Amino acid sequence: MMVIQLDEVVISGLTKNFGDLCAVDHIELNVPKGSIYGLLGPNGAGKSTTIRLLCTLLKPNDGSATVGGFDIVESPVEVREITGVLPEEGNHTLYQTLSAYDNLDYFARLYDVPEDKISKRIEELLTFMDLWERKDDPAGELSTGNRQRLALCRALLHEPQVVLLDEPTAALDPVAAKRVRELILSLSEKYNQTFFVNSHNLAEVQRMCDRIAIIDEGKILLSGGTQELRQRLQATQNFRIRVVEKLEKAGSIAESMDFVSSVKREADSIIVTIDDPIGNNSTLMQSLLSQGVKIIEFAEEETTLEDLYLDVIKGGAK
Amino acid sequence: MALYKSMLVAKTDLRMALKVSYVKYGLIGIAALGPIMMIAIVGFMVLADPLYAVFFLPSLSALMSPMLGMMAIMPAALISANALVGEREQNTLEPLLNTPLTDRELLMGKLLSSFIPSFGLLLGSILVTEIATIIILLSVGAPIVLVPGLPGLFLLLTAGPTMIIAIVSVMILISGKVKRVYEAYQTSGASILIFMIPMMLPIFTLEGSGAVDMNSVWVTNIITFLIALILAAVTWALAIRRFNRDTMISM
Numbered sequence: 404m405m406v407i408q409l410d411e412v413v414i415s416g417l418t419k420n421f422g423d424l425c426a427v428d429h430i431e432l433n434v435p436k437g438s439i440y441g442l443l444g445p446n447g448a449g450k451s452t453t454i455r456l457l458c459t460l461l462k463p464n465d466g467s468a469t470v471g472g473f474d475i476v477e478s479p480v481e482v483r484e485i486t487g488v489l490p491e492e493g494n495h496t497l498y499q500t501l502s503a504y505d506n507l508d509y510f511a512r513l514y515d516v517p518e519d520k521i522s523k524r525i526e527e528l529l530t531f532m533d534l535w536e537r538k539d540d541p542a543g544e545l546s547t548g549n550r551q552r553l554a555l556c557r558a559l560l561h562e563p564q565v566v567l568l569d570e571p572t573a574a575l576d577p578v579a580a581k582r583v584r585e586l587i588l589s590l591s592e593k594y595n596q597t598f599f600v601n602s603h604n605l606a607e608v609q610r611m612c613d614r615i616a617i618i619d620e621g622k623i624l625l626s627g628g629t630q631e632l633r634q635r636l637q638a639t640q641n642f643r644i645r646v647v648e649k650l651e652k653a654g655s656i657a658e659s660m661d662f663v664s665s666v667k668r669e670a671d672s673i674i675v676t677i678d679d680p681i682g683n684n685s686t687l688m689q690s691l692l693s694q695g696v697k698i699i700e701f702a703e704e705e706t707t708l709e710d711l712y713l714d715v716i717k718g719g720a721k
Numbered sequence: 722m723a724l725y726k727s728m729l730v731a732k733t734d735l736r737m738a739l740k741v742s743y744v745k746y747g748l749i750g751i752a753a754l755g756p757i758m759m760i761a762i763v764g765f766m767v768l769a770d771p772l773y774a775v776f777f778l779p780s781l782s783a784l785m786s787p788m789l790g791m792m793a794i795m796p797a798a799l800i801s802a803n804a805l806v807g808e809r810e811q812n813t814l815e816p817l818l819n820t821p822l823t824d825r826e827l828l829m830g831k832l833l834s835s836f837i838p839s840f841g842l843l844l845g846s847i848l849v850t851e852i853a854t855i856i857i858l859l860s861v862g863a864p865i866v867l868v869p870g871l872p873g874l875f876l877l878l879t880a881g882p883t884m885i886i887a888i889v890s891v892m893i894l895i896s897g898k899v900k901r902v903y904e905a906y907q908t909s910g911a912s913i914l915i916f917m918i919p920m921m922l923p924i925f926t927l928e929g930s931g932a933v934d935m936n937s938v939w940v941t942n943i944i945t946f947l948i949a950l951i952l953a954a955v956t957w958a959l960a961i962r963r964f965n966r967d968t969m970i971s972m
Contacts, residue, residue, distance in 0.1 A: 458819050459966065460815065460818055460819065460966050460967075461966070461967055462966075462967045479966075480821050480823060483819060483820060483821045483822075484821045486819070488816070488819040490815045490816060490819070492812070495812045496812045496813055496815060496816050497813070497816075498733070498737060498811075498813055499811065500737065500740040501733075501736075501737070509729070509733050510816070510820065512726075512729055513726060513729065513730075513817075513820040513821070513822060514820055514821065515821065554816075557816065
């Protein structure tokens, strides 16, 4: 049964156990239609299992999920019809002895792409991915990056409503990775396709996704819009303080402050993390100056999602 | 539509299997070996003594026909090992399971990829052997004797396809337990021993003249078919239960 809703993917208490191991532990997520949702986490966190549950490869032990309004347990075929999947190590999942074109042709038919549109669609995707010239080459003879792009073409063949990508740029060089990111952004914008991207590449997620969740040991530790999380980051701020001398003394002074949560020493400067920075940063600066530390630079460091990610993974913060 | 997708899977599986040298040449060799051996024996006997050949050919046919059955099973084991275990070995199973194919369509596809070529080879082998035997007998003016004869044809056209289904079912059951294609091939290939029954049992009914008791041959062939039928039914029922995405991916 299809349920009309605004969120393309709705996950509620989803759980998957492999024997005693709980790979996915009662996770809750809502992925809005047309969004690019990043699921971040270290290896073994449960990212791939989540994708395998969403594309109906695995059955959950508990909880439920809908994709495009279809329940993953009750309507698995409908879910697969509207879903495109790039599996983990997608470049290894092609028929190596079949040509690039034949790999796509086979899957286009399995995905019910209309007969008269198959060749046009394949040409369009292969051309976009710069693979048209290699269309007759066996997949096994393509480079790792080209195979990854071919696997991505396969996931997009039937213009799926929801695209589940497991580490999409893992095997790509920076240029190809950028191209894939651009493709995802343009498809999301043009066709309002929803992308659910697994990654441990923070920079990639930051550039591409408008919402993220951080998962570790099967549990969602944090989720929200990228902007929202950035704002959250602003509750703490890193500052770079370059000094002429007395670097060690400057570090000790900073460490003695209650509002300084960490101090990192570099060659000619210290990086301090200040809680509630408005006001506290000037207090720190005055303390340093009053104790004879000559400051050359006192500047805000750009805080990234990486800081938040590491903070969350280390602390298991909610 | 359902059969169209199963046929699509079967066609691709066969195509992939034929890209593997030992499968391709194995199929050609197996397909040729059975008829060549039978035709050679018939030819040798007819040339040596046409009258004795005509008398002895029905018995020879009874003992040799199961060999054609064996030859039909071997390609099924080769292809299904590639189609099931090979798909896992080469990591192509997961994308296939991500498509809207139902478990049943996929199962049918895997069965057809082995069944169609194997049954085709069996029919081809029978036809070539029959025609060649008739030509040889006619060339020396001897009366026509069917090789394989009627009991053999019964065995091959009933137990043959049944055993192909059994082989694929066994392959499905063991595909999660073995890691390599050749292991799967060897394990499922053990089912070939079923065809040793009609090859061996009639020998015990050999009469003084060197001919076998044809009633015993019929009984043996019917028993062989029933054993094949039970094996196919049991393994197929288990395979249907076993063949689902969760078990295939979790294994």
